[in-house]
Amino acid sequence: MQPSVIIGLFLVILLASIFVAPRRASVEGFFGGQSETGQPPGLWTLVLSQVTTWIFARSLMNSAILGYFYGIAGTLAYAAYYASFLTGGYIVLRLRANGSGSVQDWLGSRFGPAGNAAYNLVIALRLLSEVFANLIVVGLIFGALWHGSETTAIIAVAALALAYSCWGGLTAALRTDVLQMAIFLVVFAVALVALLASPDFSLSAALTAPGSSGGYLGWVLMVVAALQVFSYPAHDPVMMDRGFLADEATTRASFLHAFWISALCIVGFGLFGIQASLQGASYEDQLIGTWATMFPGWVFGALMLSLLVSALSTLDSALSSASRLVVEELRLAPRSLNGGRAAMLVFALAGTGLTLWGSQTLFDAVAVSGTASMFLTPVLIVGLVMNRNVPLWSYLVAWAAAMLGAAAYFARAWEPVAAILPEGHKYEQLLAICVVVLIVGFAAVVFGARRVASRAAG
Structure with a gap:
């Protein structure tokens, strides 16, 4: 498939x-995502929106x-993150049973403005990472298809996604998610069937493949x-926002369906990377260059188109969640259409700027973001699930530990940080950081909750 055809089809979408x-x-x-008649989104609108905003371009590439x-x-390790639909659905239902309308509602009732400020900082960074990481993939694809077009493509896609998002906010994101997910599933299914039917492909070999570097780090x-x-789903505002749009039965079902559909798509896309390693293909351009030489042109085109569609679907959802964060949670802009649009514009500009300047190591964004979210694990388990009172200082200690852990992983090559990290591969260092963050967080939260309980008993 000619690059002009792929780009043309994407423009049609x-x-x-x-x-x-x-x-x-x-x-x-x-x-809030209501229709023109004031109705909440239905089950499959929610399912397709959840799926298409979570199997975004960065995730497929990862x-x-x-x-x-x-x-x-490695593929199963990444697919394991999609169990976030199960844990996220559980958290949403516990919050709703508690009478909360969002994570911020619950945190604010427990920890006040300081608790919300700490959380909102993390999710603002998460939303920025959503914008720039998906635009990175857009740049990589356009660069591979049409060398020198990266910057123009990044700016154009960001501008067009911003344009239709500004028209309808969350309503626009939900509608376009359904269209984009339907297109993605058809295009990706065609590519996957072609892979599975290929005489060079063996499912048993793929399911036991060690990869080019061995399976240990996976x-x-x-x-x-x-x-x-x-903790990962609780810091994702796109998922959390969709947990409060419909009734509880619809919400519960949407999270369950989104889990299995997403996990299958992620494993399916991972098979294309595994097949490249089994064939001994060299690693080029985040695998885009590798696939161009491995597969027939139409299969390669289907892969590129599915990546571009998934990037687009995530951008509009990230922008709608950014507007809600700025307007309804931070209250930095009036609760009006123009207030929401101004917030979208700021995040679109910031995310595009980071894309044109930032790193192209795609998994690092997931690792840093996931580590930063881990302060929520002890807080939610002890405070929400066990219904214990956690003091603000415990919350802030857990938050500080997670922030320092995320910063340490991000700056692991810096000599002062490298000196305190264990020797080994960066993923082994990431595991050590996560363990320390959880130990510190749970120690602070459990100790604080016990002190509150003992004072109340005394």
Whole structure:
């Protein structure tokens, strides 16, 4: 498939997204996702929106890259993060049973403005990472298809996603997610069937493949995912926002369906990376260059198109969640359409700027973000699940430990940080950081809760 055909098809999808986005939106629809008649989204709108915003371009690339280097262990390690739909659904239902309308509602009632400020800082960074990491993939693909077009493509896709997001906010994100996910599933299914039917492909070999670097580090990442999977969804505003749009039965079902659909897509995409390692193909351009030489042109085109569609679907959802964060939680702008649009513009500009300047190591964004979220694990388990009173100082100690852990992983090559980290591969260092963060967080939260309980008893 010629690069011009792939780009042309993507432009058609962009135009279709603009067409299905609402031309007008109420304030409630912009921030709460209700239809023009005031109805909440239905089950499959929620499912497809959850899936398409979580199997975004960065995730698909991560799954394939980890499959290439660490075989089935690497792909399964990344797929393990999608158990976040199970833990996230559980957290949402506990929050709703508690009478909370968001994570911030619950944190604010327990820890006041300081608790919310600490949390909102983390999710603001998360939203920025969503924007720039997906735009990175857009740049990589356009650069591979049409050398020298990276910057233009990044700016154009960001601008067009911003344009239709500004029209309808969360309502626009939900509508376009359904369209984009339907297209993604068809295009990706075609590519996956072609891979599975290829005479060079063996499912048994893929499911036992060690990858080009051996499977050990893939299993290390599996343990990291297990440690992060409870807190990870709670710091993702896109997932959490969709947990409070419909009734509880619809919400519960949407999280369960989103889990198995997402996990299958991630494992399926990982097979393309595993196959590249089994064929001994060299690693080029985050695997994009590798696939260009491995597969027939139409299969390669389907892979690129599915990546571009998934990037687009995440951008509009990240921008709608950013508007809700700025307007409804931080109250830095009026609760109006223009207030929400101004917030979207700021995040789009900041994310695009980071893309044009930042790192292209895709998994590092997940690792840093996941580590930063881990302060929520002891706080939610002890405070929400066990219903114990946790003092503010315990919360802030857990938060500080997670922030320092995330910073340490990000700056691991810096000599003062390298001196305190254990020797070994960066993923082994990440595992050690996660263990320390959890130990410090649980120690502070459990000790603080016991002190509160003993004072109340006395």
